[in-house]
Amino acid sequence: MxxxxxxxxxxxxxxxxxxxxxxxxxxxxPAYIIFxxxxxxxxxxxxxxxxxxxxxxFMCVVLHEFGHALTAKRYGVGTRDITLLPIGGVASLExxxxxxxxxxxxxxxxxxxxxxxxxxxxxxxxILGLTSLVTDLLLGGAGWTSMLAFLFAxxxxxxxxxxxxxxxxxxxxxxxxxxxxxxxxxxxxxxxTTLGRILAVLFAGYGIMxxxxxxxxxGVFVYMAAGAEARQVQRIELLRGVTxxxxxxxxxxxxxxxxxxxxxxxxxxxxxxxxxxxxxxxxPHGVVDRTMLMAAVEAGRMDSPISExxxxxxPMVRSTDNARVAADHMAEQSYVLLPVMEEDRLVGxxxxxxxxxxxxxxxxxxxxxxx
Ligand SMILES: [Zn+2]
Numbered sequence: 001m002x003x004x005x006x007x008x009x010x011x012x013x014x015x016x017x018x019x020x021x022x023x024x025x026x027x028x029x030p031a032y033i034i035f036x037x038x039x040x041x042x043x044x045x046x047x048x049x050x051x052x053x054x055x056x057x058f059m060c061v062v063l064h065e066f067g068h069a070l071t072a073k074r075y076g077v078g079t080r081d082i083t084l085l086p087i088g089g090v091a092s093l094e095x096x097x098x099x100x101x102x103x104x105x106x107x108x109x110x111x112x113x114x115x116x117x118x119x120x121x122x123x124x125x126x127i128l129g130l131t132s133l134v135t136d137l138l139l140g141g142a143g144w145t146s147m148l149a150f151l152f153a154x155x156x157x158x159x160x161x162x163x164x165x166x167x168x169x170x171x172x173x174x175x176x177x178x179x180x181x182x183x184x185x186x187x188x189x190x191x192x193t194t195l196g197r198i199l200a201v202l203f204a205g206y207g208i209m210x211x212x213x214x215x216x217x218x219g220v221f222v223y224m225a226a227g228a229e230a231r232q233v234q235r236i237e238l239l240r241g242v243t244x245x246x247x248x249x250x251x252x253x254x255x256x257x258x259x260x261x262x263x264x265x266x267x268x269x270x271x272x273x274x275x276x277x278x279x280x281x282x283x284p285h286g287v288v289d290r291t292m293l294m295a296a297v298e299a300g301r302m303d304s305p306i307s308e309x310x311x312x313x314x315p316m317v318r319s320t321d322n323a324r325v326a327a328d329h330m331a332e333q334s335y336v337l338l339p340v341m342e343e344d345r346l347v348g349x350x351x352x353x354x355x356x357x358x359x360x361x362x363x364x365x366x367x368x369x370x371x
Contacts, residue, residue, distance in 0.1 A: 064162070
């Protein structure tokens with residue numbers, strides 16, 4: 001999800017080492033506002049005000065996401081980037097800590113930022129209220145007061161909206177972390193994702209009935225994200241105590257570093273694999289995938305050796321390593337394939353799709369034991 005969002009987005013700025021990006025679909029929001037306002041015959045000045053209000057809302061959203069990201073940093077968890085979508089912001093944390101207490105605080109920090117902004121707006125309004133006579137006369141304070149009132153309302157709204165317990169929205173995450181303290185993470189996730197999916201369907205249904213396309217989108221987004229999280233947690237649970245040797249593939253596609261792109265493409269078309277381990281003799285040298293080969297073909301490099309592409313260098317894992325740690329690392333760094341070593345000998349590869357297959361099989365076997 002996070003890596004998919006990284007593509008097709010416009011970098012806005014970087015703060016504390018965290019990039020803030022605007023996803024291209026974000027443009028649908030101003031486009032929708034302008035289009036619907038124009039069709040209602042609104043003047044451009046009103047449209048401008050509305051766009052300014054959207055900009056203020058999203059500034060508050062960015063601060064909210066930094067609340068998550070900077071709290072995560074305190075627990076040693078990095079954030080890849082913060083991406084703005086038309087339906088809100090997403091902070092792509094490298095991982096969510098399994099410790100429920102840490103997840104609780106990282107999650108709560110976002111909505112708390114909105115509380116802080118709302119309180120500040122309220123305090124400033126109160127101060128301005130006391131001196132409103134003076135400011136009205138000197139500065140035209142009414143504009144400022146309505147701006148502050150808007151800021152207050154927006155942040156109260158963002159606070160309440162994010163606390164809706166539709167996992168993986170903040171409220172759902174808080175619920176999961178609280179449940180996990182008592183029930184364990186897997187069961188907690190199952191309850192939270194089920195509730196999240198029910199609420200997502202209600203969101204989408206309401207959006208369709210009320211003619212609000214962005215509410216429908218939020219529903220679809222939450223529904224899909226809940227499923228992805230549930231699968232990830234299931235992977236964690238099913239891989240507990242499993243070694244890399246138990247989930248690795250011993251039959252896989254490999255290429256010598258000196259072979260050409262042409263040979264690699266022939267292999268690609270002949271076999272079912274989309275990524276190959278590149279070898280220098282018997283020593284792993286890196287990984288090439290379908291996308292890299294296609295790019296080389298497009299660039300007219302059919303006769304270049306694979307070593308010149310160059311292959312993506314990847315770490316090696318040991319067959320005795322924990323499969324869950326390896327799989328998490330692969331998901332984090334989006335590695336498709338890693339070489340598995342025993343002593344100094346290559347014995348197989350681990351790829352996420354295959355891990356998924358193994359997990360499916362284990363689940364099916366567990367089910368057959370129960371019946
Ligand atoms: Zn949040």
